[in-house]
Amino acid sequence: MxxxxxxxxxxxxxxxxxxxxxxxxxxxxxxxxxxxxxxxxxxxxxxxxxxxxxxxxxxxxxxxxxxxxxxxxxxxxxxxxxxxxxxxxxxxxxxxxxxxxxxxxxxxxxxxxxxxxxxxxxxxxxxxxxxxxxxxxxxxxxxxxxxxxxxxxxxxxxxxxxxxAGLGQTMKLVNNLVSVTALAVSSEALVMGVKAGLDPQVMLEVFNAGSGRNSATVDKLPRAVLPRTFDFGFTTALSLKDTRLCLDEAEAMGVPMPVGSAVRQVLNMTNATFGPDADFTRIACLIEQWAGIEVPTRKNVND
Structure with a gap:
């Protein structure tokens, strides 16, 4: 080869x-x-x-x-x-x-x-x-x-x-929808817990030891949100593009996606607030603004 x-x-x-x-x-x-x-x-x-x-x-x-x-x-x-x-x-x-x-x-x-x-x-x-x-x-x-x-x-x-042709693309779109949905809901949960008085690192420990474990709690939140670097490496514009593509395909197939549609709206608002080039982990910042509280800084666990 x-x-x-x-x-x-x-x-x-x-x-x-x-x-x-x-x-x-x-x-x-x-x-x-x-x-x-x-x-x-x-x-x-x-x-x-x-x-x-x-x-x-x-x-x-x-x-x-x-x-x-x-x-x-x-x-x-x-x-x-x-x-x-x-x-x-x-x-x-x-x-x-x-x-x-x-x-x-x-x-x-x-x-x-x-x-x-x-x-x-x-x-x-x-x-x-x-x-x-x-x-x-x-x-x-x-x-x-x-x-x-x-x-x-x-x-x-x-x-x-x-x-x-196209089956790989379909798989990618549904995978990315699951990924960004996990990020959005995990960010909401993290901000809620912090406002209630929970330590965000403790929250991640519980999530990852139990049924709340997902790609955001394992990787995105500890790597890019808790250190407040917001540098996971995937822009809001690209995430929004993938989500739109997925929902367009679902609509063409007659598959309802109410949760996916809500996530697209959150991405739209993140895009409008922080710009298309902002990392998509900025979703957490949007939730923070709405809640009136900021997740405290933690050292990157991968450092």
């Missing part, structure tokens, strides 16, 4: 550490991003720079992408300078979160150019990308998935969601 030419498009918060891990595992990468500083860091590690998505697809048989929005993914895959016009690319692996309908649309269009699309959105945040402990929700033709699996395993745990 190390002899297969690989491309990587999108060197942002998630893309750069993933590309770095692929380089460290012995793969040579052809990279492209509008952020020249990120490109320079990868080139310093041995990657080759490309001038466009098309340039990448003219040099690499397998192209990975980690991009912020469905529209950007569509442009990179199908635009005038997109992968679809590439001379060498055979497999496109989308690590972004686009939603199942976009994944199906891209897959169908790339198929006309004999390019196989695999949707493989990831979960685990920037820390998981750096450590290689992501969960990768993979959907696509079995033979193509088998081809890229050794590369994906460099990034984390590969979980097959089926062969139909």
């Amino acid at each position: 190390s002899q297969t030419s690989i491309g990587f498009i999108g060197l942002g918060t998630m893309g750069e550490p993933m590309a770095t891990r692929l380089l460290a595992s012995g793969h040579h990468l052809h990279v492209f991003d509008l952020n020249t500083a990120a490109v320079d860091r990868l080139v310093a590690l041995g990657a080759s720079v490309c001038t466009s998505a098309l340039d990448v697809s003219n040099k690499a048989e397998i192209v990975f992408a980690s991009l912020p929005t469905p529209n950007v993914v569509e442009k990179v895959a199908l635009g005038p300078d997109g992968l679809i016009h590439g001379e060498k690319v055979k497999v496109f692996v989308d690590l972004s979160t686009t939603g199942p309908r976009m994944a199906k649309y891209i897959s169908e269009n790339l198929a006309t150019a004999d390019i196989i699309a695999i949707d493989s959105p990831v979960s685990g945040g920037a820390a998981g990308a750096a450590k290689g402990t992501l969960a990768l929700m993979v959907a696509g033709p079995a033979q193509a998935v088998q081809l890229v699996q050794p590369m994906l395993q460099t990034l984390g745990k590969v979980i097959s969601c089926g062969e139909l």
Whole structure:
């Protein structure tokens, strides 16, 4: 596999550490991003720079992408300078979160150019990308998935969601909805307890020893809220985007999501209050403002 030419498009918060891990595992990468500083860091590690998505697809048989929005993914895959016009690319692996309908649309269009699309959105945040402990929700033709699996395993745990395009995206959306819902309700509980006089560290200890344990009480709250760093590594805008995509898909399928809709409203208010670039753990700050109390600072338990 190390002899297969690989491309990587999108060197942002998630893309750069993933590309770095692929380089460290012995793969040579052809990279492209509008952020020249990120490109320079990868080139310093041995990657080759490309001038466009098309340039990448003219040099690499397998192209990975980690991009912020469905529209950007569509442009990179199908635009005038997109992968679809590439001379060498055979497999496109989308690590972004686009939603199942976009994944199906891209897959169908790339198929006309004999390019196989695999949707493989990831979960685990920037820390998981750096450590290689992501969960990768993979959907696509079995033979193509088998081809890229050794590369994906460099990034984390590969979980097959089926062969139909978009199933990985559906899994990612429902996973992220569960994650942000846990953050929202755990933040409410934490603020309520503090206002009643409970120690927040004691609250987390009880949550994590009992039935209240979840990804927010185990990781997000102790890592980013109690130290008041609010730097988990996932913006409010991206969380809101994923939640909207999930609810849109649920509505199209006729699945009611009243709890998810309430969480979207909380994210909307967090976005309006702290801005789209604020970390989504700022949800806790919104609850604090409403309650008129601040969770006291605690040293990061991971320090």
